[in-house]
Amino acid sequence: MEEKNSGLCSMSTFLLVAFGQIVSVTGSALTGFVLGAWVYQQTNSTTQYSLILLFTALPSIFLSPLTGALVDRWDRRKVMIWSDTGAAVTTAILAILAHFEILQIWQIYLLTGISSMLRSFQIPAYMASVSLLVPKKQLGRANGIMQFQNSSRYLISPVLAGFLMEWIGVSGVIAIDLATFLFAVTTLLMVRFPKVETPPARERKPLWREAADGWKYISIRPGFLWLLLLFGLGNYANLMTDTVLPPMLLETNSPAVLGSILSAGGLGMLAGTIVMSLWGGPKRRINGVLVFKTLAGIGVILIGFFQSIPLIAAATFLYYFPFPIVNACDQAIWQSKVPQNMQGRVFAIRRMLAFCMIPLAYVTAGPLSDGVFKPLLSAGGAWTESLGPVFGIGPERGMGLLISLMGLLIVTLTLGTALNPRVRKIEEEVPDVV
Numbered sequence: 001m002e003e004k005n006s007g008l009c010s011m012s013t014f015l016l017v018a019f020g021q022i023v024s025v026t027g028s029a030l031t032g033f034v035l036g037a038w039v040y041q042q043t044n045s046t047t048q049y050s051l052i053l054l055f056t057a058l059p060s061i062f063l064s065p066l067t068g069a070l071v072d073r074w075d076r077r078k079v080m081i082w083s084d085t086g087a088a089v090t091t092a093i094l095a096i097l098a099h100f101e102i103l104q105i106w107q108i109y110l111l112t113g114i115s116s117m118l119r120s121f122q123i124p125a126y127m128a129s130v131s132l133l134v135p136k137k138q139l140g141r142a143n144g145i146m147q148f149q150n151s152s153r154y155l156i157s158p159v160l161a162g163f164l165m166e167w168i169g170v171s172g173v174i175a176i177d178l179a180t181f182l183f184a185v186t187t188l189l190m191v192r193f194p195k196v197e198t199p200p201a202r203e204r205k206p207l208w209r210e211a212a213d214g215w216k217y218i219s220i221r222p223g224f225l226w227l228l229l230l231f232g233l234g235n236y237a238n239l240m241t242d243t244v245l246p247p248m249l250l251e252t253n254s255p256a257v258l259g260s261i262l263s264a265g266g267l268g269m270l271a272g273t274i275v276m277s278l279w280g281g282p283k284r285r286i287n288g289v290l291v292f293k294t295l296a297g298i299g300v301i302l303i304g305f306f307q308s309i310p311l312i313a314a315a316t317f318l319y320y321f322p323f324p325i326v327n328a329c330d331q332a333i334w335q336s337k338v339p340q341n342m343q344g345r346v347f348a349i350r351r352m353l354a355f356c357m358i359p360l361a362y363v364t365a366g367p368l369s370d371g372v373f374k375p376l377l378s379a380g381g382a383w384t385e386s387l388g389p390v391f392g393i394g395p396e397r398g399m400g401l402l403i404s405l406m407g408l409l410i411v412t413l414t415l416g417t418a419l420n421p422r423v424r425k426i427e428e429e430v431p432d433v434v
Helices: 002-043 046-062 064-073 076-099 105-133 136-146 148-155 157-167 169-189 207-219 222-250 255-279 285-305 309-320 323-337 340-355 358-377 395-418
Strands: none
Touching: 002 046, 002 076, 002 105, 002 136, 002 148, 002 157, 002 169, 002 222, 002 255, 046 064, 046 105, 046 222, 046 340, 046 358, 064 076, 064 105, 064 207, 064 340, 076 105, 076 169, 105 136, 105 323, 105 340, 136 148, 136 255, 136 323, 148 255, 157 169, 207 222, 207 340, 222 255, 222 285, 222 309, 222 323, 222 340, 222 358, 222 395, 255 309, 255 323, 285 309, 285 323, 285 395, 323 340, 358 395
């Protein structure tokens, strides 16, 4: 009876923490939307827009190996509290600058970069805490619940941010984000996490060697390596799509239309989250990764191909629906295979490798969109006669072509990975941890 009660207590702790993180991520997405819209309206540049995304991602990705090793040394709950508190401070500075109308683009880059550094601690601590709090058989559902963060970011935040930006301005929206950080910290102060046994300080390896242990664990397991290659290259295509889609829509539509399209994607993600939370995923989780990732790629192809706003919304729904299922199945595989006292390091290295192509996407999205694809299908462009009848003519249609090519890349990569026996048999070849 004591073990059962302990499990219920841990599950309730997870649900409270997850709720706090969902609220916080929703607030951060509000800020991200209004800052991106503000920068694009000020500059009309996809490159300037994508640089915000670059500064948001880059520090978090490349600091991950060291911060993951530190997470394995420290109390994970306290790591989350301090990283959320630091992010709240940077958000408060943004709100003050916007309120006094002295906000500049370089300040956005700097402060989002600092927030990204703090997330490099928060994310591996949060991910490694799930298997501390949730029984192994419930990992699929728990990871499905975690996907509500992404659902709220895409479903609630775009429409709400577009409305709030007109009503209370940029500074007001950022102030709401600040309140959501404080709420997340409050939920963490209300709970306790089970203790993870770590070696005493005198027996620890140097930090860089502990970080390298995370890579060593992955490198001797080829199934994990191939899976990371799929996610790394697939994330490049995903982020190219996510970066180019808003400017494509803003070429001929209002921010309200953009918010509606992104909310259609959020609705798809919410539907996938609900399905995964109730279902728990297939018995062989790798099948959930491969089948639903292929479906997402088909959605991307259709987003670029369609010209009608309702059809683009439907394709965006299709694109985002598989994400919670893919991510939850993938996360459950790693949580069930990696020892608890190594999860901070392994998950940090995994995150760095899976996301290492994202900065390249942010750097290349602007030049490819503005300098290559927009001119190709603009009036008089080189491909207007050949592809114009299929994709349409106009700078936004060149961006649509780029998006469709990214979808084709996702489908090709996923089908190629499905042919690899090390990936297909990963759940049999890598034993579960006790």
